[in-house]
Amino acid sequence: MVRGEAGIGKSALLDDLASAADGMRVLRAVGIESEAELPFSGLHLLLHPFADRLEVLPSQQAEVMRSAFGLAEVPVRDPFLIGAATLTLLSDLAAQRPLVCLLDDAQWLDRASSDALFFAARRLHDDPIAMVFAVRDTVQPFPTPGIDAMRLDGLDRASATDLLAECAPELTVPVRDRLLDEAGGNPLALIELAHALRDGLVEQAGPLRVTGRIMDAFRAQLGELPAATRLLLLLAAADGAAELGVILRAGETLGASPVHLGSAEEARLVVTSGEEIRFRHPLIRAVAYQSAPHHQRIAAHRALAEAMSAAEDADRRTWHRAAAATGPDEEVAGELERTAERARHRGGTMAVASAYERAARLSADQEGKAQRIVRAARSAYDAGRPDWATRLATEAAALTGEPGVVAEAAYVRAQVEYERTSPAADAALALEGAMLITRSDPERAVSMLTEAVWAARDACAHDLLRRSVTQLETVPLPAGSPLTPVTAALIGYGKLSDGDPGTAVAPMRALVKAVQAGTVQDFVERVIAGFMGLLIADDEAATEVLETLAADVRAAGSLGWLPYVLEPLAIGRLLRGDFRGAQADVAEATSLASDIGMDMQVTVLKAISVWLAAVTGDADECRALAGEVLEHAALHPTNAALASWGVGLLDLADGRCEQALDRLDAVCAGPARHDLLIRAVPDHVEAAVRSGRADLARRHLPTLAAWAEHNVLGSALELRCQAMLSDGEQAEEHYRAALALIPGRPYEFARTRLAYGEWLRRQRRRSEARAILVQAEDAFARLGAARWAERARAELTVLGDRPVARAQADDPLQRLTPQELQVVRLAAAGYSNREIAARLYLSPRTVGHHLYRAYPKIGVTRRMELTQLEL
Structure with a gap:
């Protein structure tokens, strides 16, 4: 740039x-x-x-x-x-x-x-x-x-002097020095002002900025041209893409003929070739348009509209008619609406917003104006222009009392506030909008209340969450609405956040099943279903829902949705112990979110990366990312809590148990404790036990126990906690019971084995301890959980074993970057480079380079060998 x-x-x-x-x-x-x-x-x-x-x-x-x-x-x-x-x-x-x-x-x-x-x-x-x-x-x-x-900065004094000497050698020294001072090294200013001074078109000095002085020079040149020539230049300036024939036809209706272009070409202001007329510099175009009186500009736009008859010029013709309008004009406003919808059809959201706003300015009645402005506001938000969207939404709400318009305006402002102010501000405005249309437009109200509930969740704003759920309970959805299971699940989530999993789990699980059955198909609801599955520890179903959704999003080409889908999918993978898969999802989502300006989503993904870095052993990355996420803790406490859990996990794995205890205690006592953070309780228990604070270890167990009544994983985690707090045979019973419940969760299985092996070593049952610890170390190494593998090796060293990284060296996939892993997996599944590129939004050549770098890392030489790897 x-x-x-x-x-x-x-x-x-x-x-x-x-x-x-x-x-x-x-x-x-x-x-x-x-x-x-x-x-x-x-x-x-x-x-x-x-x-x-x-x-x-x-x-x-x-x-x-x-x-x-x-x-x-x-x-x-x-x-x-x-x-x-x-x-x-x-x-x-x-x-x-x-x-x-x-x-x-x-x-x-x-x-x-x-x-x-x-x-x-x-x-x-x-x-x-x-x-x-x-x-x-x-x-x-x-x-x-x-x-x-x-x-680009201006020319230095010596270079500027050389240029001036070349283009205007006749200037006297005082005039040359004054021009050098005024031009500030700007080459165009030196050239044009020198010529204008030589021809007596401008004064020697002036107070304007350089650009203003250059425009004065061009304005003076235009002033020397015949009026008909200036009129043709005005037409060319009013539509920079119009063919020369269109310009000349429009000129004829205003009394100008093709011959009048000659003097403009002789003055080197424009160049014509074939069907093209081009200004020598964009500033000439600006001067040609801005210098014309207002009535001439209106006449020029009207003439251009009349000169354009081709079907493909419909939108350009409409914009010229709009520019020529001097008051309300419903006919032109209607044409602009059609232009807006054509732009929407083609994906030009910015153009949609501009067309609807201009249509609103030409509307003959206030209600129609409000409707068009709120549509412009929605499109401005979709185009990534939050300030414009907010201004338009505020104006629309002030123009009318019609509930649908006011509610939509509030919804637009709500979504802007999520990024600009806080999720809590988003939730409050979305709730406000939904209350206006709960009876008149129940399905739209559910959409707004879904926004309110989820934004309140991100903000840990429990009062707003309760109010939103209460409002959801009053929405009269029509019989058979696909939003019925969504509404029930959101109400259930409200119960979960209040610490009542018994009432919450059934409707939340029902939404997951409805998505799996295909009765709920909207992207938003399917993302929520994925989250719901994770919140009730139905990780396998949640991951299945989200993997299917990610595939559908890719197939539909809905690139903007992908970072929102990959976020919970990455969480699902990390909770199931697929750290490499989670890293690949986070890397792709972060890259896409950065490229399309989703700044808050990047922060969310960083919070996930903190947890992954803690487990995989990158302490510097873990702490650096946590610092970035925690800067926004006041506005986004859920993200901050996830990042804090990650740092606490790092401290725990490294043996800094008291530091881990302090951090994890804050996480488990925090406002997100009934959300995903319920899974941090076993880490808190371990940190407390290792710090000699058994009294604190039991502090959050009742919350975990209530959640554990409704899922097998929770029961296994609770049993591990109870084992750490027990002695003798009772401890061993709990460890064995936990291990029996937890297969299929390799990370939690390995964590339980590690704790059990440590207990066996303390009981002086050395051979049993060694066998369990070797299994734990091997599992951690295969998962890439480097910090925990080191913990297991340290225990084995105490038992007299030599420290050996058993599995990690045997797993070539650990050597791949996240994106290389994605590419290799897709190649192994039979996708071509071009198909992989389309799925990952890369160029085919980049895909080829990833494979070229990956092959030696994983010890293959041909593509067909990839199918033999366990990916």
């Missing part, structure tokens, strides 16, 4: 790159201000010449790209999929020869195009592709996270 003020040399730098790209394919595009409301216009400009190559893309990616280019009527459910399609197409083009993409004036690219291109740029790892964007400094910030950036 090359940043700088207008005229600083960004375009010249791109020109130089293009000329230097010998043997490479060069793609170029320029953002056009008047095109910013037309979705995918920039992407179309860059890649449309290769529309015949879309057939090489995976079918879904090809379909959405055709829709983006207006070649097909396929609804785009997730605009991020177009970013994946862009990545695949660029990678395919680069397979023939290295590719250079140069995009000038990127600040004026339509949002849909810039999102797709930035997504692709952030995921180009092993492809021979360079992408360079040039961005002009403007009042509105233009963030580009994940893209390297450089700023």
Whole structure:
């Protein structure tokens, strides 16, 4: 990303790159201000010449790209999929020869195009592709996270002097020095102001910024042109993508003829070729438009609308009619609504918001205006513009008392507040909105209350959670509604959070079964069902639900949903002891969430990574990530509690039992104690016992015991706790009973074996202890639980065994990175590189490089050998 003020040399730098790209394919595009409301216009400009190559893309990616280019009527459910399609197409083009993409004036690219291109740029790892964007400094910030950036500064004094001497050698020394001071090293300012001074078009000095002074120079040049020429330039400036024929037809209706373009070309203000008219510099276009009187601009837009008759120009024609409107106009507002829905169909959410807002401004009645503004607010939120969404939602609610509009406005504001303020603020607003439509629109009310319950959960805001659940109990859903099991499960979760698992478990388990049976199919409800399964320790069913959902999300191309699905799936895997799988899920989810701007989701995933780092033995990573998560503890206590559990687990594994006890006691006594954190109680018990504080060890056992009555895993964990607190035969009975209940949970099985082996050693039953501890060490090593494997080896050392890492050295999968493991697993399942790339939103070349690096690590030389590995 090359940043700088207008005229600083960004375009010249791109020109130089293009000329230097010998043997490479060069793609170029320029953002056009008047095109910013037309979705995918920039992407179309860059890649449309290769529309015949879309057939090489995976079918879904090809379909959405055709829709983006207006070649097909396929609804785009997730605009991020177009970013994946862009990545695949660029990678395919680069397979023939290295590719250079140069995009000038990127600040004026339509949002849909810039999102797709930035997504692709952030995921180009092993492809021979360079992408360079040039961005002009403007009042509105233009963030580009994940893209390297450089700023172009002005020329140094000596270079500026040389340039000035070359382009205007006749300037006197005082005038030259004054110009050097004013231009600040800006090359365009030096060139244009020097010419303007020479021709007497501008004064020698002025108080304006450099850009303002350059625009003055261009304004003076335009002022020298005939009125008809200025009119043609106004038309060209009002629609930067219109063909020359359209400009000339519009000009004829306003009294200008093609011959009037001649003087503009002679003045080097525009260049025409074939059916194209192009301004020499974007600032000339800006001056041509801004300098025209208001009535001329209106006439220009009207003339352009009349000159556009092709069906593919329908949206552009509508925007010109909207620009020409001087008051309420329901006909044009209706056309803008249709433009908005076409943009929605193609996945251009930013364009949807813009069209609905403009339609609202042209609405003839206040109720219609409120309806359109709230739709614009929803689309602005979907487009990732929270400030705009909030402003529009607030305005919509102020315009009307219609419950549906006010409720939807509250819902939009709620979702913005989750990221901006806190989940608690989200829950309060969502509840407020739902209360307005509980009777009139019960299913929408359930959606809002689902948001309220889950946001209240994240905030540990139990009062808001109870109020939301109480409201859910009053929603009159129609008979047979697929939301009935969802509502019952959420009410059940409310009971669980109040410490009443007996009432909670049945409806929560029923939702999991309803999803497995296919009677609940919405993505949101299926994610919740996955969480519900984890909360009641039905980990296997929960993981099955979430794995199926992840596969469906990938198949549907709903890339934006994937980080939300992979979050609970990673938790399910880590709870079942599949740490490598959990790491792969977290790595993929974090990468995607970062690339598409889901900052809060990144924090959630970091909390999971804290726990994984603690178990796998990366102490530095564990503590560093925990510090980042705990910075947000006040607003997101659930994430903070999970991270604190991870740090406590690290302390416990390393033998810092008193530190572990303090941290785990806070976790188990905290507001999330009836959630996933119920599973931290056995760690608290162990830390207390090892610290000699048996009195504290029993502090949280009643909570665990109440939960354990309703699931086998809970019973096994409770038995392990009781064993640690017992003596003699009773302790051994508890250990053996726990081991009998816990098969299928390799991590918890190994933890119980370790505790039992330690107890046997203390009872001087050395041979039995050795056998159990060897099994524990072997299991930990196979799982990659390095810290706990070290604990087991330490116990074996006390028994006189030599420390040997038995299993870890024999497991080649431990040597793979999380993404390499994902790729290897998919390759072993028979997927091609292109299919793997489509599933993981990578380029096929990157997939190939992952396999190339993985093969020697796992000792294979051919793809077919992967099927023989236990993956």
